[in-house]
Amino acid sequence: MFHAPARTRRRLPLTGVVTALALTLAAAGCADPKESEHAGGNPAASQPGSTPVTAAKPTANPAVVALVPQKYRSKGELVLATNAPYPPLEFFEDDNKTLTGFDIDLGNAIAVTMGLKPQWQNTGFDAIIPGLQAGKYDVGMTGFSIERERLEVMDFVSYYLSGGGFMIKKGSGIEVNSFDQLCGYRVAVQKGVSQVESLTEASKACGAKGAKPIDILQIPDQNVVVLTLASGRADVVVGDKPQVEYAASRSDGKMCVIGTYQTGHSIAGIAVPKGNPQLLAALQAAIDSLIKSGDYAKIAARWGTGVADPGATLSEDYGKVSAPWGVGPDGTIIHAKTFTDPNEIQPGHTYYNQPIKKGCA
Template sequence: MTFTLRNFASPRRLGALAGLVALGSVFSASASAASIALPEKYKAQGHLTIAADATYAPMEFIAKDGKTVVGADVDLGKAIAKELGVKADFVNASFDSIIPALQSGKYDMSMSSFTITKKREEVVDFVSYMTAGTSFYVKSKGGPKVNGLADLCGMTVAVEKGTTQADDAAKQGKECVAAGKKPVTVSVFPDQNGANLAIASGRAQVGMADSPVAAWIVEESRGQFKLTGEPYNSAPYGIAIPKNSGLAEPVLAALKKVMASGEYAKILHKWGITQGAIKDPAINPAAQ
């Protein structure tokens, strides 16, 4: 049995565009019409190289042509780059490799559904741009009922390498053992598609992913999967930027302009993720 995500926009709409467009007025006073001061390095090169793990629809995934990275993060990244007066060049990269690559200067920034944590903020800067929790999904027929992390004891869980879900499942496994229960078997895969295949083939019982991604996986599975339980630990997504690059403040300013123009609301509505909208983007909010 195989499972693949269909690479086109879902008809799912999780919120009304009208409500989100009102967010634009929040930023009308704060988003200056003046041009944003971008460090000369980025002006000279004329583009931002942006890394994304393109297996995480609807946030970032590969289009039907088999090579183009598309998704909500891509659309937002292009809108931000436009406000900065440069182009956005998205590059597909494995999720766990992105932060080290940012530290080495390989990429200018990353938009790849990064949950902002204090640990991650120690090595890169983040500009928050939306929120998401974690959801559980299982096979529609015969899949277990999972209401929360405590229900994972004795189960095999499929997760993507380097994600907060991988950390959560491993931590819960230790708690299960400490409580005298069966451990959690955590199967870690290089990308989200591998985790999906493990569940479809019966090698894993439960999948964990960010809530908008899990909802997309279920919808695009043609009835193979279903959500179970409720999302937990809602937290901000962040645009990851190398420390001391001088790029965090300009990106924040550009994001505020994208919000003020109404483009932010349109992009979230297009991809059915309006429930993740925020009003107050910030730099390194986990450390505050």
Template sequence: MRAHRRILIGFTGALVAASVVLSGCGSSKGGNSPGNTPAGTSPATGAGSASATESAAAALVPAAIKSKGEITIAMDASYPPMEFFKPGTKSPIIGMDADLGFALGKLLGLKVNEVNATFDAIIPGLQSGKYDVGMSSFTDNKEREKIVDFVTYFSAGESFYVKSDSSKTFDGLDSLCGAKVAVENGTTEQSDALAQSKKCTAAGKQAVTVQQFSDQSGANLAVSSGRADVGFADSPPVAYIIQQSNGQFKESGKPFGTAPYGIALPKDNGMAKAVQAAMTELIANGDYADMLKKWDLSDGAITESVINGAQS
């Protein structure tokens, strides 16, 4: 899971560029995303049925942020259907996280600017003040909670995917011993694969060859080209990758390690309560369910948003 656990988008860019017949972000469902506005800024009427003046969440926004009147939300737009670009474009960002970001901004009474960033640069960007929010399929875990606050909004697991003609089977981390696995930098999958390699050698088995890429596109290309035996990512992206691959990929084994995704915020800056209140409102008024349905992600729905809800 991005360590994150994310959904796969570079699938379109890098794979198509490599003459692989894949359309990772080609879902027609992305066409009506609230993210389809110039420069990635929030539209005049975004998702969400309540105005900022009606929202209790807006009253919880810290004065320093309210005075700016806007927030910058960073996303790694290579992880469909959570955050990605339409094929052949570099703006705007679309996907579940993009829609949710605009909906939250509306309830908070803040203009939203969604920007693309590499996944492993988002949390440092929050720490430095470059970004106000990170929404990029981050898995909420204890280690990350030491440096950022999370507001939960989704539940996802980890999954393996292989080429459709592969005779190799992967099911659980133990199955990775001796395999070449492709992962994105900064993700939970990267950490899990590296840790598993040590366990394999300690047990007298072959190490895991962990191929690490700056975005999900690179990992997808490694699998499609045969340089990696297996791809390892969050379960929603893997499902999307397979769905959009024209039969070139298949899932291997069953999803495991379910954990919450969290909206990342600078530690103790006061925004967590406001964002949680806005999430609670979106869950209650049905807008959250509508966004999940739009992106075929209803299975990952949560019924309650909490602050720092890491399980481990």
């Protein structure tokens, strides 16, 4: 386990990884960028040689509808705040207006299960929680990690397990699955994200033990981060787990996530203003209904936010951390959980590194 500096992790909005892969594939002359998921349709099904993903078809669940507070049933809609672009969770289709992604599909399914019409509002990441407190939105759904600090002002309903990861060129021979193994490598990372501080601390540790420091390449745009690896100007990319896994899945097998990690707050949740237990219960029941029906798994499979590899398991240490969150041993969500008490989440940042992926390096 790698102990990162104790500070609040702020998930900054990222630019489209999809654009990066379009640039990468065009540069490599191996695919037509117009055939990306931005062209519409099922992104997973558009992968060469992939198995088409069955579309989810959620319907209203009377038992869930009965839990929905009257104020929402009366207006007939659920207003969800999000922050695009942040693929694969939320980003825009080619018209730059239509939202798509894992959060969007799942949020739509949750609203339908509750008997409501989803109404999305795209806004600044830092404006979502104040907007919820002011009553502008009903819930916030944008890959929020459930943190102690956030639980002081918001309640949450869990819906997927996130974390981070290390992406390499497939066959490069580089085997890393923790920050302290990056000594001497050129590591591309988006400027301003939490991994920058962890890389800086790890680089200092490299020097202290006589190893070469990490060459940290801070890049403002996430699409350029990915292109830097694809073009050979970086050895490793470090990023949030959904982003690196999605980028690798769109690389025509040229890039690979060699290792992933979780933290003490890698569980992601839907934000709900304090003092709304009925809405919390309805959201929780809606997610559990989608898990039971199989629609949740279909949505996760479409966007690659489920388990990366069949048969993968979490480490024993992290299993003890995540099991109380309703997370199974393979990292899937078995049932949603409501979070209202800051003490339910570990303080600080401890990284739990998963085994290196075989056949990647």
